[in-house]
Amino acid sequence: MVFEGSSVAISHTGKVRSNNQDSGYSGANLFVVADGMGGHAGGDVASSIAIQRLEPLDQPYSSTEDAQAALQAAATTAAGDLIRAAKDRPELAGLGTTLSAIIMVDEYAVIGHIGDSRIYLYRDDALTQITADHTFVQRLVDSGRITPEEARYHPRRSVLMRVLSDMDSDPELDMFVMHTQPGDRWLLCSDGLSGVVDEARILKAMQLGLAPGRTADNLLKQALDGGAPDNVTIVLVDVGGQHPIHSGTATIVGAASNPSGVYVPPVRAPRSNWLHPVRQAANEPSHFEPAPEYLEELIEEDRRRAKRRRLGWIAGVLVVIAMLAFAAFAAYSWTQTRYFIGADDDSVVIFQGVQQNIGPITLSTPVEDTDILLADLPPYQRASVERTISARSLSDAMAIVDRLRTGAEANVIEQTPLPTPAPTPSDTPAGGDG
Incomplete structure (x- = not known):
């Protein structure tokens, strides 16, 4: 059964790099993204070779096992081509490419992957990264030494641990098979997209429900708006759904779309680019296999x-x-410049500090017990003391205490009953002998 759905492939140089080292392929059954590495020309050659070797795989397969075997064989052949290219043309030494490919077989997706290009699956309103990056920082993430967010900005994020290159004649691809269902949308992309547009924004673009072409344009625009420091390649594939069935010839984009082959410029002595450091960095390899x-x-x-x-x-x-x-020390020191008059058991006391406490921490200490009894104070003064009376300074507190003492003394005198006067002689009854 030939895969039916709609798909699109687009590729852009980006805003910084001077040439496109990415390649992409969208056919009837085969979908591929390859991100080349190896200098100004080597990346072009590597990604083009990968697409050329995989292009014949765009055909129906009787089983997923046959598709897996064909994909692994094509990757191995491509690795041999890279080795020969570097041998025949020494200026290409160190060339390589990532490779992320899907072959649709009936209701299954046969996936082959190496490098840090990615495959995502949008299903049931959720976006899932299907492939794992073969990078140094991903190893750090897997070991728990850094977080995924730290990995996005790690200075070694482009160091590849595995890649299709002229250094290995037997590349180790991640190979697996996944069941597909109508409504699935598969996204294959180079790190020019995933390194700039995070998964939340990719998901939001998917949720708009636009056709693959418009969705890919939306994602590319976001990458360009984000600066697009690297080439950006996007392949989108819909399984069934409302969009038109893919038909016609396959779409090849990026370096592999050059019909006359990839031009390899002669090696030139480096020129001083101190006025344009970004442009100089743009012509350096985007990936490195250490x-x-x-x-x-x-x-x-x-x-x-x-x-x-x-x-x-x-x-x-x-x-x-x-x-x-x-x-805390400064705040506490300030509180110790304050004073107030309050009650301690049954007497009036001058306190240093403030009336508030912080949990078990008391912010005041007694300074002087005035020996003025609360019971001796008039009712209104006693209520004021029990609520506490703030003072600006110790001398102000002493002045308040003097007024309280005067009030207490007056109240005591007022409450003291007057003594009964002794009887006088004139008050004695008259009497005598009869």
Whole structure:
């Protein structure tokens, strides 16, 4: 059964690079993205070779096993072509390419993948990354040493651990089969898209329900709006659904679409580009496949970076603690410049500090017990003391206490009953002998 659906393939140089090292293919049964690496020309050649070797696979297959075997064989043949190309043309040494491919067989998708291009599946309003990046930073993510968000901006994010290249005649592809269903949308893309447009924005573009061509244009625009520092290649495939059935010839985009082959410029002495550092960086390889000893150095460098990050985090925490401690000390010191008059058991007391407490921490201490009894105060003064009376200073507090003492003394005198006067002689009854 030939796969039926609608698909599109587009590729753009981006806003920084001077040439397109990506290639893409969209046919009836076969869909491929290849992101070349290896300098100004090597990446063009590598991705083109990969597409040329896989193009004959765009045909019906009787089983998923046959499709898997054909895909692995084509990748191995492409690796041999890269080795021969580098041998025949020394200026291409170090060329390579990522490869992410889908062969549709009945209701199954046969997937082959190597490198850091990606395959996503949009199904039931959810976007899932199907392939795993074969990169140094992905290994760090898998080991729990960095987060996926840190990986997006890691300085070694383009270091590839596995790639189709002139260094390995037997490439190790991730190969697996997935069941498809009507309404599925498959996205194959180079890291020129996934490195700029995050999954949340890709999902939002998918949820619009537009045809593959318009969706791909939307995603490309987002990558360009984000600066597009690398080539951007997008292949979108719909399984069934409302869009027109794909028909006609296959679509080839990027470097592989050049009918006259890839031009390899002669090696020239480097020119000073200090006025245009971005343009200079644009002509350097977008990916790098390191030697084992280099990877060991990268791992050691990452350990040092992680240690510096931990030390920086600890230092930051200590600084925050110190700032909080200083702020707490300053606030406490300020409270000790305040005074108030309150009650302690049955007497009037001058306190230093403020009336509020912070949990179990008391922000006031007794300074002087005035020996003025609450019971001796007039009712209105007693109520004021029990609510506490704020004072601007210790002398102000003493003045308030003097007024309270006067009020207490007056209240005591007022409440003291007057003594009964002694009887006088004139008050004695008259009497005598009869």
